[in-house]
Amino acid sequence: MATTPNGTSSEPARPLRILIIGAGIGGLTTALALRQQGHDIQIFESSKLAQETGAAIHLASNANGLLRRMGLDAGKIGGVECVGVTEYIPQTGAVKYQIDTSQMSKMWQHPWHLVHRAHLHTALKDMATGQEGKGQAAKLHVASRVQGVDAEGATLTFEDGTSVSGDFLVGADGVHSRARSSIPGGDKKPFDSGKSAYRFLLPTESLSSDPQTVELVSKIGALVMWIAEDRRLVMYPCVNKTMMNFVAIHPSKESEADITGAGWQEAGSKARMLHIYKDFAPSVLAILEKADESKLKVWQLLDMEQMPSFIHEKLAVIGDAAHPFLPHQGQGGGQAIEDGVALAAVLPFGTKPSEIKDRLQIFEECRYERAHRIQGYTRTAGMDTADLAAKGMKLDMMEYMGYNFGHDAWDHTTKALQKHLEARDKSLRFRNPVEFGVSPGPRRPLGMHPTSAEIHALRKGTPEKSRTYSIRFRTSRTYLQNLLPAGFAFTSPATVASASIICTTLDGMTWLGGGGYSMLGLYIHGINYTKQDGSKFFGTYLPVLFENAADPIITGRDELGMPKLFADIDVKENDGNKSSEISLSWRGTTFGTFTVSGLTPEEPVPNGVNGAQPVQRGPGPPPPPPEAGTFYNRYIPSVGEPGKADVEYPVFIPKPEAAEGTEAPKSFASKTATISLQGKDWQTLPTLHHIADWLAAMPMYGVEEAKLVRSIGVSDSGGARRLD
Numbered sequence: 017m018a019t020t021p022n023g024t025s026s027e028p029a030r031p032l033r034i035l036i037i038g039a040g041i042g043g044l045t046t047a048l049a050l051r052q053q054g055h056d057i058q059i060f061e062s063s064k065l066a067q068e069t070g071a072a073i074h075l076a077s078n079a080n081g082l083l084r085r086m087g088l089d090a091g092k093i094g095g096v097e098c099v100g101v102t103e104y105i106p107q108t109g110a111v112k113y114q115i116d117t118s119q120m121s122k123m124w125q126h127p128w129h130l131v132h133r134a135h136l137h138t139a140l141k142d143m144a145t146g147q148e149g150k151g152q153a154a155k156l157h158v159a160s161r162v163q164g165v166d167a168e169g170a171t172l173t174f175e176d177g178t179s180v181s182g183d184f185l186v187g188a189d190g191v192h193s194r195a196r197s198s199i200p201g202g203d204k205k206p207f208d209s210g211k212s213a214y215r216f217l218l219p220t221e222s223l224s225s226d227p228q229t230v231e232l233v234s235k236i237g238a239l240v241m242w243i244a245e246d247r248r249l250v251m252y253p254c255v256n257k258t259m260m261n262f263v264a265i266h267p268s269k270e271s272e273a274d275i276t277g278a279g280w281q282e283a284g285s286k287a288r289m290l291h292i293y294k295d296f297a298p299s300v301l302a303i304l305e306k307a308d309e310s311k312l313k314v315w316q317l318l319d320m321e322q323m324p325s326f327i328h329e330k331l332a333v334i335g336d337a338a339h340p341f342l343p344h345q346g347q348g349g350g351q352a353i354e355d356g357v358a359l360a361a362v363l364p365f366g367t368k369p370s371e372i373k374d375r376l377q378i379f380e381e382c383r384y385e386r387a388h389r390i391q392g393y394t395r396t397a398g399m400d401t402a403d404l405a406a407k408g409m410k411l412d413m414m415e416y417m418g419y420n421f422g423h424d425a426w427d428h429t430t431k432a433l434q435k436h437l438e439a440r441d442k443s444l445r446f447r448n449p450v451e452f453g454v455s456p457g458p459r460r461p462l463g464m465h466p467t468s469a470e471i472h473a474l475r476k477g478t479p480e481k482s483r484t485y486s487i488r489f490r491t492s493r494t495y496l497q498n499l500l501p502a503g504f505a506f507t508s509p510a511t512v513a514s515a516s517i518i519c520t521t522l523d524g525m526t527w528l529g530g531g532g533y534s535m536l537g538l539y540i541h542g543i544n545y546t547k548q549d550g551s552k553f554f555g556t557y558l559p560v561l562f563e564n565a566a567d568p569i570i571t572g573r574d575e576l577g578m579p580k581l582f583a584d585i586d587v588k589e590n591d592g593n594k595s596s597e598i599s600l601s602w603r604g605t606t607f608g609t610f611t612v613s614g615l616t617p618e619e620p621v622p623n624g625v626n627g628a629q630p631v632q633r634g635p636g637p638p639p640p641p642p643e644a645g646t647f648y649n650r651y652i653p654s655v656g657e658p659g660k661a662d663v664e665y666p667v668f669i670p671k672p673e674a675a676e677g678t679e680a681p682k683s684f685a686s687k688t689a690t691i692s693l694q695g696k697d698w699q700t701l702p703t704l705h706h707i708a709d710w711l712a713a714m715p716m717y718g719v720e721e722a723k724l725v726r727s728i729g730v731s732d733s734g735g736a737r738r739l740d
């Protein structure tokens with residue numbers, strides 16, 4: 017479980033110092049998950065951790081999957097896979113219903129394990145604090161009762177007056193949490209839910225050797241229940257099926273004489289338990305008779321009002337400290353595990369202390385609603401049948417299970433963090449499909465890439481290069497005029513206009529892993545656009561740009577709105593820099609051929625990608641203002657509404673500044689060039705024939721000049737902006 021470092025700050029990344037209060041299932045899971053993220057963890061536990069809490073726990077798919085991801089396989093610590101549910105009628109002992117979960121279990125991506133609590137606890141402790149495993153071992157301090165929790169200063173104080181500070185605190189100190197009251201409005205007191213539970217374990221053999229109970233363990237692996245009006249007994253296996261775990265939930269007032277305030281270690285009276293279940297079938301009483309009174313525990317099942325929040329400043333409370341659970345759905349431990357893993361997911365290595373508050377907000381968004389919803393389901397699942405009927409409520413166990421089991425707290429929280437990081441950085445670009453996050457491509461800050469060092473090395477070793485052929489020619493303004501959308505106009509009143517065919521080949525492109533591609537477009541010179549506010553822009557208009565690679569077509573169309581189409585572009589250079597032949601085709605059908613010859617070197621003129629500047633040609637009207645960039649029209653058709661655009665607007669790309677590392681371009685000029693454009697039928701150019709026909713019909717009044725410009729360092733079109 018590890019995420020890549022985020023951000024590009026030069027501040028060296030360091031582990032966060034995290035202090036966890038409590039070494040229960042929640043605290044230890046948090047320690048393990050944060051350790052695997054590379055942080056420096058200390059756990060403070062009030063007890064000596066010598067006494068095991070006894071009895072077993074469900075690890076449903078949602079919790080078990082998280083443990084498996086961290087390397088803890090419940091099957092290897094004696095966990096038994098739950099393969100069925102049987103409910104008996106309490107008074108008669110007859111079967112009420114049976115569900116074979118082997119079918120249902122195929123719905124969940126991780127098995128539903130029944131595991132001894134002590135085994136789970138020990139495995140978590142060993143993995144969090146042991147020398148083996150990813151990250152630095154967490155330090156566990158036992159017999160360290162936390163007295164004071166300062167959320168602002170991330171400081172804990174202990175009974176002996178000493179204190180310790182970190183970057184962040186986790187309150188995993190259970191239902192009677194001290195940390196909870198450091199959250200404004202969080203000083204909640206747990207209260208008796210009205211139910212208590214006896215818990216004990218029996219060797220499976222003691223049931224299988226007794227004729228009264230042998231049938232109950234005939235199908236070990238099933239969850240078995242006897243549910244009466246206001247009391248129930250639940251039985252399931254653990255410890256490689258050698259032990260059976262029992263939970264006997266009943267009205268608290270009937271066992272209150274047992275309660276002394278010893279919490280998890282409260283001893284129960286067997287005689288009282290037998291009395292409470294006296295109306296149950298003989299097979300049930302036979303089970304209860306077998307309980308070892310010296311190990312019988314009774315717990316008041318506590319509930320609590322909702323906390324206003326699980327977080328404050330540099331503190332998060334998790335598990336029972338944040339949302340104590342009744343046992344009716346076996347999700348309390350599972351939710352503590354989800355909390356711990358979600359905390360680790362929002363704090364990948366490289367998170368700075370100053371970012372913790374923001375990250376806790378994401379944790380809260382991911383956990384608050386879910387933990388409370390499962391608490392709500394759990395309360396309903398534990399209601400007496402008469403109360404359910406009186407309130408007109410029904411139990412929908414499939415809905416509950418679907419919601420409880422069908423979640424992965426790591427995946428869910430990781431996505432939430434990704435969205436948060438993306439929303440913060442306004443330089444990030446997205447294209448379809450957006451589900452996978454930021455799109456790689458041109459116009460990305462290199463540092464956002466996880467392997468930016470490799471990208472920089474590639475850029476150094478393989479410089480980005482371009483060579484641009486341009487043939488400027490005279491043509492008909494009235495013909496070209498028809499291409500211009502509203503708002504665009506020729507600056508000169510002359511009916512002879514200038515246009516260029518410009519073909520650029522790029523090579524060594526970092527964003528294409530060092531590869532390249534070619535593009536060829538028609539650029540109409542001497543165009544202006546008048547914005548709705550009256551301001552004017554001058555430039556060339558680009559009605560179509562062909563490219564011979566899919567990636568730049570997609571990024572250029574999506575991000576910049578350029579009118580790009582695919583075509584094969586072949587550039588043949590002869591005699592070094594002296595002449596070349598360019599062809600434009602689609603699947604073997606050529607519809608454009610361009611030649612340039614007699615090129616001779618000229619003084620270097622940095623002239624941008626398009627290579628053409630307006631010049632005064634003889635007497636006549638003054639030259640138009642310099643062309644400051646390129647115009648085009650963005651058009652995105654509407655889905656299911658032919659002829660309608662979802663968006664349509666003019667775009668302007670200013671002439672780019674010289675790219676990083678640019679050397680003075682080498683420029684060559686000639687007056688000798690040819691342009692040959694051929695119209696084709698729809699069979700040979702099925703998707704392009706309308707454009708080829710239009711280009712072929714364009715009047716040609718002679719070539720003005722041709723050029724070749726070779727450059728090192730390629731600018732992108734990141735300055736593109738919408739005009740209106």
Ligand SMILES: Cc1cc2nc3c(=O)[nH]c(=O)nc-3n(C[C@H](O)[C@H](O)[C@H](O)COP(=O)(O)OP(=O)(O)OC[C@H]3O[C@@H](n4cnc5c(N)ncnc54)[C@H](O)[C@@H]3O)c2cc1C
Pocket residue numbers: 037038039040041042043060061062063072073074075160161162163188189190191192193194213215263315317334335336337341342343345346347348349350351352
């Ligand atoms: C009868 C019953 C059956 C259950 N069955 C299931 C089940 O099948 N599946 C399931 O998922 N959940 C079950 N649960 C719920 C589950 O046991 C709890 O939700 C879970 O143990 C909570 O874990 P936690 O780490 O938040 O708290 P805890 O396990 O209570 O751990 C808190 C720890 O903090 C320590 N601590 C307390 N105060 C301080 C302090 N001031 N300083 C230092 N340390 C301190 C404590 O000693 C303890 O070790 C059941 C609960 C009950 C009562």
